[in-house]
Amino acid sequence: MKPAIDYHRLAQRRQFFASSGLSLGGMAYAMLSGAGTSQAIAASREQVNPPLPGLPHFAPKAKRLIYLHMNGAPSQLDLFDYKPGLQDHYDQELPDSVRNGQRITTMTSGQSRFPVAPSKFAFKPCGQSGILMSELVPYMQEIADEITMIKSVHTEAINHDPACTFVMTGSEIPGKPSLGSWLSYGLGSESNELPAFVVFTPTFPAGSQAQALFTRMWSSGFLPTSHNGVALRGTGDPVLFIRNPPGVTGEDRRKMLDALGQLNQKTYERLGDPETQTRIAQYEMAFRMQTSVPDLTDLSSESKETLEMYGPNVEKMGTYASSAILARRLIERGTRVVQILHRGWDQHNNLPKLIKNQSEDVDQPTAALIKDLKQRGLLEDTLVVFGGEFGRTVYSQGTLTKENYGRDHHPRNFCMWMAGGGVRKGMTYGQTDDFSYNITENPVHLNDLNATILHCMGIDDRKLSYRFQGLDQRLTGVEAPTVVKEILS
Template identity: 55%
Template sequence: MKMIQPHVLQTRRQLFGRTGTGVGLAALSTLFGGESVAQDRTRLGGLPELPHFAPKAKRVIYLLQNGAPSHVDLFDHKPMLGKMHGQQIPDSVVGGARFSTMTGGQTKRPCLKEITQFAQHGESGATVSSFLPETAKIADKLCFIKSMHTTQVNHAPAITYFMTGDERPGRPSLGAWLSYGLGSESEDLPRFVAMTSRDKEASCGQIFYDYYWGSGFLPTVHQGVKFRGSGDPVLYLSDPPGLSRDLRRGMLDDLAELNQRQLDVVGDPEIQTRIQQYEMAYRMQSSVPELTDLSTETEATLNMYGPDVHRKGSFAYNCLIARRLAERGTRFIQLMHAGWDQHRNLNSQLKIQCRDTDAPSAALIKDLEQRGLLEDTLVIWGGEFGRTPFLQGAIEATKTWGRDHHPYVFTIWMAGGGIKPGTTYGQSDAFGFGVAENGVTVHDFQATIMHLLGIDHERLTYRYQGRHFRLTDVHGEVVDPILA
């Protein structure tokens, strides 16, 4: 009986897929070649036509504060809330605004004064809470955006919107887009790393969903590699007993050859992902232990991040690992810290959250700067929305205060990587309820990040299910005034 060769068994879809990824990509490369900026020779992977123009940032560290920090208690000082503490916030301010189910049916919305003290800091005169003393010291290095707003009122959709451009799971995350478009500067570490942490004393921490750092419909090689908070950062870093490195290398070589043969037949990009991931895993067996060995750090550096830096999985530890990843060529580093969802415990939990994140966030900025990395590393700090200027519940009913979710205006800060330092952009109204001037949408924010990395957000697209998708959907304008 005559054997049928595997290459004869191609489907029509596989045939067009192979020709599309061959001739099609070559044609596109030629078409856009005249418009692109020459690639950095140290770059591995990425699209040949990127960056579209000279970038100001090479990498991003995103300090996402999961649960939504209260803007009116930390950055956006509103004396009106103190004057009207306990009184109903005017209906003319609230209008028909939508809130979560926790306050959606609340008929009384008493103004809640800030539970911290504000002062102006640095030559820029930025207002920062007394709960963030280390952030206050670096105010002149930061750009505060006080007019962020979003369309989402619940945590998971709001974070998904920030990270993927859509409130529904399934789209590629920001880090995956950058991995796809720009590749990496390191062959020994992932292009995109995610780390999570939560306060030891937090009474309410949000869930970390894998799709926050997922690749969506992009090839899975672009998804974030999640470093664990205990034990080995990545599973199976060590070879099993009795398996030498030479034997492991030989096994991977044989496996790669088998996968390559299958790739040549069917053209499935996921097979290429498998080959690349096996190779990355092998190299990470050497690179990750070196990455996480903090014995080379000076005592002064460790002290700057605070005592929690020695606790694996803490926000302080993750911030230091983020700096070490940045200097080793990782493109996108996503830190997510839960515990900011303070509905009923604002006056006890907010201080704890600030204590755990303030010094490490400021230390990261100072550490990058002293190593010459801040100028081309974009650092972002912020949550998925803010907190209501009014109390959740009634003033007279409880001695513990809290604030509900608030998407209509909130504050984030950015630093380094082409951002204008010592500036404040945008403004909220007298109650910190809505945007008063220069509103910034989530898609504007995403477009600005991509612009700083040399990407025209309208041109970085991926064809899926018959249409071209992009991170910013059909929206987004670069916020030029915050650019250096």
């Protein structure tokens, strides 16, 4: 796509609202106060953030995306990639024929040995599909027949920051739009009261080894800034200044925004900067969110059974459990993309204790989210993705005992799973060698994964582009990735 198309679309939209004599926020206020005319009510139903012309490219299986990112890279060996034969290699040197001179990080390159560390956790086949899962995730074991487990995901990045940037934006170099921003840009939003793309960064268990999160993981990059992910806070008000100050009424706020809108419109007419249109739209969205966000975060309408399903932390704002149920409430209300980034999975030492704490924090809410979506008829057209930025090594970093070990970064293979719209149920795809060190069957590059996500959403990744710095930029890069059709329903 070209910026001119975006500019034309924004200009048409602003002209419509200007000619109607009533801005979107004014319509919302009039309707809430009971003073809305039939014309205002009809106009308010217009899509604030519509899809680009011609999108989706074909009928989508999924209309919305919930992306559960385990930041720091969970160990596939201890969660999903069962290697029982490793017990026979305990504390033995990783064979050169397995490592094959592959790159390792500076954190273990100075070790004199690379001792094999089998997982201390038991695995079992789950559901009718028999997908193997660790005892660390007993609740996820219950949804095995709803997911496709991909064991052969791989990436080039070996350190967290570039790897996280890559998994979210398709590039190790900062400045590119995130997956959620691309979907907001291409498909728009079904909601006029909430952003198309919402982000949660929940708390994590104390003592976990957490990497920093950077806004580039939900940034719109060179796309219009209206497609940035909106991060909802876990403490205090979900959005800063969501409430009016004492003595300021909704009508006062409306008059102020109308006046500000007029000033911005004059600036736009003088300079022609499309970002001025973005600023106007963001002010209007902020006004509407003053009503929609408090309703979103009020869980009083949820049944006792639903709240119990998500676990004891569901009503504690800022937890992973509360983020999971809010994700469901957001997509119910028309939000296109919800991204939850859960930190603390970088376990270079003391892995058995730390990964147990992390798993307990996310396991029950994650499974509850899948069950909840299914019960409400939402899973069939909602795509859920679960995974990290790379995997962990089979050899131990630092001290190795039967009860304690750590694992270094391993980009050559790791596990991710998908569920819902467009994805087959109860399937395992891809395999690794006996050391979970190399892919032996059906490799899936992260660009392939992102192309598959876009495909589920009705998008041909080759046709969703934006002209920037002389190039037609794409989420999946300049080389043609492969949509993993074998996992599609």
